[in-house]
Amino acid sequence: MTLQQVSAHVHVETAHLGSNNSIIAGADGVALVDTPHKPTDAIAWRTVVDGFGRTRFVVNTDHHPDHTIGNFWMAGEVVSHRGTRDRLLNEAPDHDYLARLFDRIDPEAVPLLAGYRVRVPEVVFSDRLDLHLGDVHLELSFQPGHTANSLIAFLPEDGVVFTGDIVCEAGLPSFQDSRLWDWFDAIEKVASYDFSVLVPGHGEVADRAVLDRYREWGREVVGQVAAAIGRGEDSDQAAAEIRFADNIHVDTEDYVGYPDDLIEMFQRRSVARIYDDLVERPDLATR
Numbered sequence: 001m002t003l004q005q006v007s008a009h010v011h012v013e014t015a016h017l018g019s020n021n022s023i024i025a026g027a028d029g030v031a032l033v034d035t036p037h038k039p040t041d042a043i044a045w046r047t048v049v050d051g052f053g054r055t056r057f058v059v060n061t062d063h064h065p066d067h068t069i070g071n072f073w074m075a076g077e078v079v080s081h082r083g084t085r086d087r088l089l090n091e092a093p094d095h096d097y098l099a100r101l102f103d104r105i106d107p108e109a110v111p112l113l114a115g116y117r118v119r120v121p122e123v124v125f126s127d128r129l130d131l132h133l134g135d136v137h138l139e140l141s142f143q144p145g146h147t148a149n150s151l152i153a154f155l156p157e158d159g160v161v162f163t164g165d166i167v168c169e170a171g172l173p174s175f176q177d178s179r180l181w182d183w184f185d186a187i188e189k190v191a192s193y194d195f196s197v198l199v200p201g202h203g204e205v206a207d208r209a210v211l212d213r214y215r216e217w218g219r220e221v222v223g224q225v226a227a228a229i230g231r232g233e234d235s236d237q238a239a240a241e242i243r244f245a246d247n248i249h250v251d252t253e254d255y256v257g258y259p260d261d262l263i264e265m266f267q268r269r270s271v272a273r274i275y276d277d278l279v280e281r282p283d284l285a286t287r
């Protein structure tokens with residue numbers, strides 16, 4: 001546990017496998033942004049969170065398992081973009097997938113899966129929703145980018161923006177649910193906020209400077225895919241040879257990461273996604 005306070009009302013845990021997990025503690029209760037991936041982390045997290053007051057809201061920045069599995073163990077109402085609820089209802093990983101995955105990343109959690117169910121958001125919105133906690137409020141805005149159903153959460157009183165995987169400090173996440181034009185637009189949208197602290201989806205808490213680094217990482221892999229298209233390669237060839245560093249799913253000193261075959265699958269799907277989007281919008285190669 002390496003919980004750090006990043007502003008008057010916000011604490012963030014960056015050492016879990018999966019997403020960063022944030023606690024916003026207001027005078028009238030607590031809101032969380034994203035929940036732990038590992039069930040054993042989620043159970044321990046619930047105890048930490050309860051120390052800050054009554055949990056009223058649990059915000060999911062997208063539907064991916066590393067942001068939503070912990071919902072099941074949290075109190076309060078789960079809140080997301082409406083697309084996140086739809087995708088959790090229709091595409092959440094099944095029991096067998098989770099059993100195989102947890103056998104690797106969280107073996108103690110395998111027996112817990114018998115009682116687990118996917119907890120979908122109870123409150124959804126289309127464009128905007130504000131969550132009030134007394135002395136502070138969280139402004140949620142729909143922003144397609146990392147996924148078609150991503151959101152940005154902003155705490156204006158503290159100048160803290162929570163980007164989910166629209167911005168990651170640790171490295172590039174998967175592109176498999178992104179569209180490339182949204183991916184770049186979403187970074188510009190984050191830049192338009194008046195913030196001093198940026199809580200990314202993965203990696204260390206950052207400031208405005210992370211946006212330029214992150215955009216450059218994206219341009220680098222997009223440039224490689226554009227070059228492959230320029231050489232006449234097809235999507236399968238490009239997906240077989242182009243790799244970007246995955247610093248999100250790999251082992252760290254804090255946790256055991258995903259199996260190699262899943263990491264490989266994320267890479268191939270990401271490159272194929274970028275390839276298809278560049279065929280549709282070649283101008284994005286020089287964005």
Ligand SMILES: [Zn+2]
Pocket residue numbers: 018019064066067165173201202
């Ligand atoms: Zn993520």
